[in-house]
Structures are given as structure tokens and as C-alpha cells.
Amino acid sequence: MSEETTAASEAGPASVLLIDDHPLLRKGVKQLIDLEDDLEVIAEASNAETGVAKAVETDPDLILLDLNMPEINGIETLKMLREADVGSRIVVFTVSDNEEDVVAALRAGADGYLLKDMEPEELLASLNQAALGKMVISEKLTALLAQALQAGRTTKSADISSLTPRERQIIKLIAAGLPNKLIARKLSITEGTVKVHVKHLLKKLNLRSRVEVAVWAVNEGLS
Amino acid sequence: MSEETTAASEAGPASVLLIDDHPLLRKGVKQLIDLEDDLEVIAEASNAETGVAKAVETDPDLILLDLNMPEINGIETLKMLREADVGSRIVVFTVSDNEEDVVAALRAGADGYLLKDMEPEELLASLNQAALGKMVISEKLTALLAQALQAGRTTKSADISSLTPRERQIIKLIAAGLPNKLIARKLSITEGTVKVHVKHLLKKLNLRSRVEVAVWAVNEGLS
DNA sequence: AGCGAAATACCACTTTGGAGGTACCTCCAG
DNA sequence: CTGGAGGTACCTCCAAAGTGGTATTTCGCT
Numbered sequence: 001m002s003e004e005t006t007a008a009s010e011a012g013p014a015s016v017l018l019i020d021d022h023p024l025l026r027k028g029v030k031q032l033i034d035l036e037d038d039l040e041v042i043a044e045a046s047n048a049e050t051g052v053a054k055a056v057e058t059d060p061d062l063i064l065l066d067l068n069m070p071e072i073n074g075i076e077t078l079k080m081l082r083e084a085d086v087g088s089r090i091v092v093f094t095v096s097d098n099e100e101d102v103v104a105a106l107r108a109g110a111d112g113y114l115l116k117d118m119e120p121e122e123l124l125a126s127l128n129q130a131a132l133g134k135m136v137i138s139e140k141l142t143a144l145l146a147q148a149l150q151a152g153r154t155t156k157s158a159d160i161s162s163l164t165p166r167e168r169q170i171i172k173l174i175a176a177g178l179p180n181k182l183i184a185r186k187l188s189i190t191e192g193t194v195k196v197h198v199k200h201l202l203k204k205l206n207l208r209s210r211v212e213v214a215v216w217a218v219n220e221g222l223s
Numbered sequence: 224m225s226e227e228t229t230a231a232s233e234a235g236p237a238s239v240l241l242i243d244d245h246p247l248l249r250k251g252v253k254q255l256i257d258l259e260d261d262l263e264v265i266a267e268a269s270n271a272e273t274g275v276a277k278a279v280e281t282d283p284d285l286i287l288l289d290l291n292m293p294e295i296n297g298i299e300t301l302k303m304l305r306e307a308d309v310g311s312r313i314v315v316f317t318v319s320d321n322e323e324d325v326v327a328a329l330r331a332g333a334d335g336y337l338l339k340d341m342e343p344e345e346l347l348a349s350l351n352q353a354a355l356g357k358m359v360i361s362e363k364l365t366a367l368l369a370q371a372l373q374a375g376r377t378t379k380s381a382d383i384s385s386l387t388p389r390e391r392q393i394i395k396l397i398a399a400g401l402p403n404k405l406i407a408r409k410l411s412i413t414e415g416t417v418k419v420h421v422k423h424l425l426k427k428l429n430l431r432s433r434v435e436v437a438v439w440a441v442n443e444g445l446s
Numbered sequence: 447a448g449c450g451a452a453a454t455a456c457c458a459c460t461t462t463g464g465a466g467g468t469a470c471c472t473c474c475a476g
Numbered sequence: 477c478t479g480g481a482g483g484t485a486c487c488t489c490c491a492a493a494g495t496g497g498t499a500t501t502t503c504g505c506t
Contacts, residue, residue: 082404082408087408109405109408164451164452164453165452166452166453167452174434175438176438177430177431177432177434177435177438179431179432179434179491179492179493180492180493181305181491181492182332185310185332188356189453189454189455190454190455190456191492192454192455192456192457193453193454193455193456195493195494195495196453196454196455197453197454198493198494199494199495199496200452202494207400208400208402209400209402209462209493209494210434210493210494211397211400211402211433211434211437212400214434214437214438215398215399215400215437215438215441218438218441218442219441306491387481387482387483388482389482389483390482402461402462402463403462403463404462412483412484412485413484413485413486414462415484415485415486415487416483416484416485416486418463418464418465419483419484419485420483420484421463421464422464422465422466423482425464432463432464432492433463433464
């Protein structure tokens with residue numbers, strides 16, 4: 001194997017699905033893309049639901065996704081797409097150069113993040129790259145990203161001082177690799193309660209799993 | 224609440240379950256324990272199965288567990304006890320001062336590790352401590368333990384050189400906090416396959432969860 | 447006296463993770 | 477050319493993790 005199995009490419013031009021609630025912009029992008037032999041818009045959608053449906057239906061190579069949509073925003077849509085096991089490359093295409101959006105999108109599994117104020121040629125070049133599997137990010141954002149990643153920061157990211165004593169105690173045990181059950185045993189509380197603390201920890205530190213908590217703690221020196 | 228809920232103590236002497244395939248030794252220990260007002264042997268077992276059964280049945284405060292038993296060894300028994308959600312303090316009582324055994328026992332959730340060549344008075348003192356929730360370890364072992372923990376080592380612990388390229392690739396992603404699904408996406412393989420690699424990783428590194436793998440990797444500098 | 451944060455507990459539920467097993471393919475060494 | 481190692485996939489099954497609630501107690505601060 002090694003082909004056919006993962007991406008749905010090979011053969012002709014790479015198929016593109018546009019998801020954007022702005023018809024005019026879709027039209028413009030479509031025209032632009034159709035100038036390119038290697039890319040072809042095979043479907044469009046103006047909201048999350050139909051977007052996901054079309055994605056599942058057409059399994060495109062690339063999905064261009066707007067962030068600012070009514071009702072269900074782009075990040076949610078992104079998650080929905082991934083939930084639906086859409087394997088397509090997903091590139092966020094938006095006006096927002098807000099750090100939180102960028103980080104959230106990449107976190108949610110975006111394969112690229114492009115700003116709508118790009119030059120058309122740049123956009124095409126980026127989309128081609130994306131279709132080939134490269135992660136594409138607008139240059140304007142690289143500095144911002146570097147900064148965000150640097151401090152291990154992602155969005156605001158609180159620090160250890162915002163944690164309660166109990167939480168600090170538990171984070172160390174997580175970093176020691178203990179499962180909730182053992183943490184509970186060690187602290188003589190129920191596993192359910194440990195879960196509550198872990199939940200709060202994840203919330204406060206803006207992390208997504210105990211693994212991230214453990215890594216964070218280790219890097220933070222919470223040995 | 225705050226009492227009654229966690230340990231099953233209060234009231235009279237702490238109840239003790241002996242699990243050891245050596246009847247004579249059981250008898251000796253029982254006599255010794257019965258000299259102590261604060262401890263009482265309420266059951267005995269000569270193998271894993273009946274040991275677990277009695278533990279579930281009597282929910283003792285303390286379980287004294289021999290490691291060298293036929294058929295199912297002590298470590299397995301220990302795991303079975305924890306599986307069965309036996310909340311009792313479990314103290315391993317054995318002749319083995321082998322590092323692997325000690326580490327494995329503590330890993331498996333033992334609350335103590337005592338050597339059979341202890342002085343009777345020491346044993347009693349230790350058991351009392353254990354019944355009160357203290358972790359008890361024979362002094363002879365402390366040096367060994369310190370050494371084992373020091374290098375993050377636990378048992379022999381293989382190193383990164385024993386991993387295949389694919390495994391090395393995956394361990395980094397685990398350390399980045401990615402769940403299997405995202406790792407699969409990133410490597411363009413199925414989640415099932417990722418699980419296989421993770422399984423092998425756990426086996427090779429002798430770790431018990433992806434959290435431990437992540438911590439190990441971070442400490443190892445696999446950023 | 448009253449309020450709010452922290453800690454605890456429980457419950458129902460969904461999603462991940464991990465174990466164990468089979469199977470197929472490729473590449474390389476013996 | 478046979479066999480093993482590595483990689484991939486798929487399967488079932490069960491445990492662990494996480495989410496969303498509600499609720500109680502304790503403690504410290506107005």
C-alpha cells in the first residue's frame with residue numbers, strides 16, 4: 001500500500017471544498033482556484049452542517065474553512081470535521097489574526113492558517129503546498145506563533161500560582177505518571193474526586209489531557 | 224463524613240489477611256501479630272485465588288503478601304487485588320531483595336515491602352505503621368530504591384536506542400501531548416496502528432501508560 | 447450571619463487508551 | 477529461500493479518562 005490508503009489524492013487535480021458563509025468571497029476564491037490546473041473546487045458550503053456533510057460526501061483533498069461563521073464557528077466546524085473522520089487537509093482561511101484563533105485552529109487539527117488579505121498568487125501557491133501536505137501559515141503569523149509556542153503558552157495559559165494546594169498536589173502525581181485510581185488511593189479520596197480536580201486542572205491550565213498536564217508539569221520543574 | 228469512607232479501619236484492632244504459600248511462616252506471623260493488640264489476623268490464604276477471594280470477602284485493613292508463590296506470583300496477585308478494587312493496605316513480605324521485584328511491587332500498588340529476615344519487633348512496628356497508612360520499606364532496600372528512582376530507572380528500563388524509527392517518531396508526538404487519533408492523522412496511518420506502536424513502546428520501555436511515556440520522553444530530552 | 451471558594455462525593459455518559467490476537471506485506475540476513 | 481523484524485490494519489473487550497451535572501461540608505472573609 002502506501003498510496004490510496006491515506007490521502008485521497010493521486011490522479012487529476014486536487015479537489016477543494018470551500019466552507020465560507022460569504023458567497024462573494026467563495027466565488028472569488030473559486031475563480032482564482034479554477035485558474036490553477038492543479039486545483040479544482042468540487043463543492044461549496046455556507047455553514048458548518050452542510051460543510052461537514054459535503055466533506056464526508058466528497059472527501060476532498062483540501063478544505064478551505066472560514067472561521068467567522070454564524071451559529072457554529074470555524075473552530076467548532078473544524079472539530080466536527082475531524083470527528084467525522086474527514087481526512088482532508090484543512091486550511092483555515094480567515095481575517096482573524098488573533099492569537100487565540102490561530103492557536104485554537106492549529107490545536108483543533110488545522111493543517112494551515114491563511115489570512116484573507118493575502119495576495120492571490122500567494123494564496124494559490126499556499127493552497128498548492130497545502131494540497132501536497134505541507135503546513136501553510138501566513139507569514140504575518142509566524143512571529144505570533146513563535147511567541148505563543150515559546151513560552152509553552154497557548155492562549156493565556158495560567159500558571160501554577162492559580163492552582164489550589166490540592167491541585168498542585170495532584171498535578172505532581174499526574175506528572176509522576178499515576179493513574180487517577182492510585183492518586184485517589186494515595187490521597188485517600190475517591191477516584192471521582194480526583195477526576196474533578198483533574199478537570200479543574202485542565203480548565204485552568206488550558207490543556208487537553210493529563211498527558212499535556214504531565215508534560216507541562218515536568219517542563220515547569222514540578223518534579 | 225470524613226471517616227468511614229476511605230480506609231476500613233476505626234473501632235477495634237486492624238484486620239490482617241495473610242497470603243503466603245508457606246503454612247509454617249503464616250503460623251509464625253500470625254502468632255506474632257496476635258501478640259499485638261492493635262492487629263488481628265482475620266484470614267489466611269495459601270495462593271492467589273483464595274487470597275483475592277478472602278480479601279474481597281473480608282476487606283481487611285492490611286494484607287501481608289508473599290511474593291514467591293507457585294502458579295501466580297505475588298506481583299500478579301497484587302494486581303489482581305487492585306483489580307478487584309481491594310482498598311486494603313497491601314504490604315509485600317518476601318525474601319527477595321531483588322530490585323526488579325521491589326520496583327514491580329511498588330509499581331503495582333504495594334503500600335510496603337518488608338523482608339522476611341526482619342526482626343520480629345521491627346516487623347510488628349512496621350505493620351502497625353502500615354495499618355495506619357504509612358508506607359513501610361525495609362531499611363535494607365532504601366539505598367536500592369533511591370538508586371532505582373534516581374535514574375528514573377525502574378527495572379532495567381531500555382533506552383531510546385532500542386526503539387524503531389517509527390516508535391521514536393511516535394514517542395515524540397506522545398510527548399507533545401497528542402492523542403492517538405491526531406498522531407494517526409499526522410503520520411497518515413490508522414489509529415489502530417498507532418495503538419500498536421504505543422503498545423510496543425510501553426512494553427519496550429517498561430512503562431505503564433502514555434503519561435509515563437510522555438514524562439520519560441521529556442526528561443530524556445526528546446522534545 | 448451570610449457568602450464564596452475549595453474539597454469532597456456521586457451519577458450517568460462518551461471517548462480514549464490499552465491488551466490480546468490474527469493477518470498481510472516488505473525487506474533483509476542467514 | 478526461509479525466517480524474523482518492522483510496519484500496517486482490523487478485531488474484540490475492558491479499563492481509564494473526561495464531561496456535565498448536583499450536592500454537602502468546611503473554612504475564611506466580609
